[in-house]
Amino acid sequence: MTQTAHTSTSPGKQMLSEQVYAHLRDAIMRGNHAPRDALKPQDLAKEQGVSLAVVREALVRLVGEGLADRLPNRGFAVPACSDRRWQEIAEARRTIEPVMLRMSIERGDLDWESRVRAAHHRLARTPAYAPEEGEYYSGAWSEAHRVFHRTLLEGCGNPVLLETFDRTWTASELARRWSAHRVPDRDHADEHRQLEEAALARDADTAAEVLTQHLTQTAAGLTGCTLREPAK
Amino acid sequence: MTQTAHTSTSPGKQMLSEQVYAHLRDAIMRGNHAPRDALKPQDLAKEQGVSLAVVREALVRLVGEGLADRLPNRGFAVPACSDRRWQEIAEARRTIEPVMLRMSIERGDLDWESRVRAAHHRLARTPAYAPEEGEYYSGAWSEAHRVFHRTLLEGCGNPVLLETFDRTWTASELARRWSAHRVPDRDHADEHRQLEEAALARDADTAAEVLTQHLTQTAAGLTGCTLREPAK
DNA sequence: ATAACACTAATAATCGATTATTCGCTGGAT
DNA sequence: ATCCAGCGAATAATCGATTATTAGTGTTAT
Known part of the structure; x- marks a missing residue:
């Protein structure tokens, strides 16, 4: 139901993961999530109406840029402030x-x-x-x-x-x-x-x-x- | 069959995606793949006996490090030489x-x-x-x-x-x-x-x-x- | 009372299958 | 002969469900 964004508001057609990535990045940079807050794939997926895989890809990219931390077997989180x-x-x-x-x-x-x-x-x-x-x-x-x-x-x-x-x-x-x-x-x-x-x-x-x-x-x-x- | 690597050769237990990532990174750095060569998730997955998701995660991480290129809707490739x-x-x-x-x-x-x-x-x-x-x-x-x-x-x-x-x-x-x-x-x-x-x-x-x-x-x-x- | 253990609930990691897009090919029209 | 349209195979992107690990809770033994 959500995968065909080309019919709705969005003019161009980019990958789902790109949109989710941009949205998440913006949310973190705007300070919508507190540091050390867990970024739960399930919540984010339901929140944006997409599958776990795309959220996961976005999170992995964020980690690569230092905009998220990854705790092995404990998921992702907003980077801690040091x-x-x-x-x-x-x-x-x-x-x-x-x-x-x-x-x-x-x-x-x-x-x-x-x-x-x-x-x-x-x-x-x-x-x-x-x-x-x-x-x-x-x-x-x-x-x-x-x-x-x-x-x-x-x-x-x-x-x-x-x-x-x-x-x-x-x-x-x-x-x-x-x-x-x-x-x-x-x-x-x-x-x-x-x-x-x-x-x-x-x-x-x-x-x-x-x-x-x-x-x-x-x-x-x-x-x-x-x-x-x-x-x- | 493959998800329980802790019983076999590997001493520690890290995530599957980590191993695949390390292997792929090493292969690229060693020059096992030619530049502009396509990195097909299916082949790599079958080759290493894992699912598409883990290969995908590894490739996304590689792209973040500049060790792979991503061509939208055309998959991944070894970075071109310029x-x-x-x-x-x-x-x-x-x-x-x-x-x-x-x-x-x-x-x-x-x-x-x-x-x-x-x-x-x-x-x-x-x-x-x-x-x-x-x-x-x-x-x-x-x-x-x-x-x-x-x-x-x-x-x-x-x-x-x-x-x-x-x-x-x-x-x-x-x-x-x-x-x-x-x-x-x-x-x-x-x-x-x-x-x-x-x-x-x-x-x-x-x-x-x-x-x-x-x-x-x-x-x-x-x-x-x-x-x-x-x-x- | 405290500490170790077992059980349960939550969720991270992974998988197999489905949908959508692109590339190459065949065939017909100019 | 060349170019464009339409078909079909390959594969990228996405999804829903399964397996495995962790954290929390309650119980029991010392």
Whole structure:
């Protein structure tokens, strides 16, 4: 009854597992499930009207991306929050992204410059908080934020490095989602403006320094969210 | 009949899908299947005496690691060889690994030093080619090579960065597997000796420089293996 | 009273079969 | 002779049901 989605709302026809995967990923990233919560295939399958196999495939993919944990013979779960791991992710970003940014500034062409301008414009004009959308950053802002940072690095022209960025960004965002406080006195907008400015001025030293500071401050904002690590 | 592997040869009891995954991964890394070859679930399932589901799970995991391609509604295949992608992988390694090596040299403790010595000793004493094992590098040497490079970087103490290393190393090894020629005049042993020496002397500049050269030469050795990209 | 054991309920892992899609082939029309 | 339509086999994707493992609960022996 559900396998023929091509007749209903969905315009294109992708695989069932792809839809379920996207839905689950979004749910986890939006924080709909609490960390360490069990992801029961049966519930999810019934919930979305599909078979166990497709849910299972989606979960396996999520595990591969670090968006779910697998406990052998005990099923799947939302990844646990570990302060240490978040700091490691932040350090990895501080290690890699400034180097990528230097490559980007050295190699980026006119098209890159234009896309950086466009991405920054969108980010600057998007409100960070949406009143109706809960207490965290709005979905639109999060996406604009990601696109801005990614665009800055895209000038390097290396898809492998950009895949690495995507992975660490995702992990980083998952951490941010469960961050307790949001450091209200932080001026993201100015940091981003400085980044754009230095990048377009081809000032690699300044840009790398600003990015490092940006990432360091983000990591600092995450410390203290020692929620749910109750020994077990 | 096959689900109770705990009674037969296998000592521990892991999931079926884990064994199948490991077997398939090894087969691909060993080059048992040609690039662009179809990986048919039915054949693999019958071949290993398991159901389609477990093969499917293994293949999905492989795709997540870049060790298999997925063609929607057309199944799975061994990843195609693209010269450009290999150069991108090599550049990514040149971008990230020297920075990691610097961190490692700065932070590595006595245990790290000891493990570096051990890994280099094993690598230096392992023959690169095994007559009976085909025309390529021997399995034992490949593993010792990987362990040496990884151990060098493990001093950084950051698991996230090391995961990144693992991914790019795997991709790089897959490329090496299909490399046409093996640059016979290359002296790996000396490069590795220099690396060990500089690292243990805590000479970060020299070590990073040697590593960059090492990776550059490896990449150069891969150019020209433009096999099998027959338009399509 | 506590600790070890047995039993039961829940669910993870696996399987065999069904449905849907694609590829190759035959045959006819231009 | 070449190109397009329709048929048929192969196989990818999905499903429903079966088997095996785990966690929880209650019981009994010390």
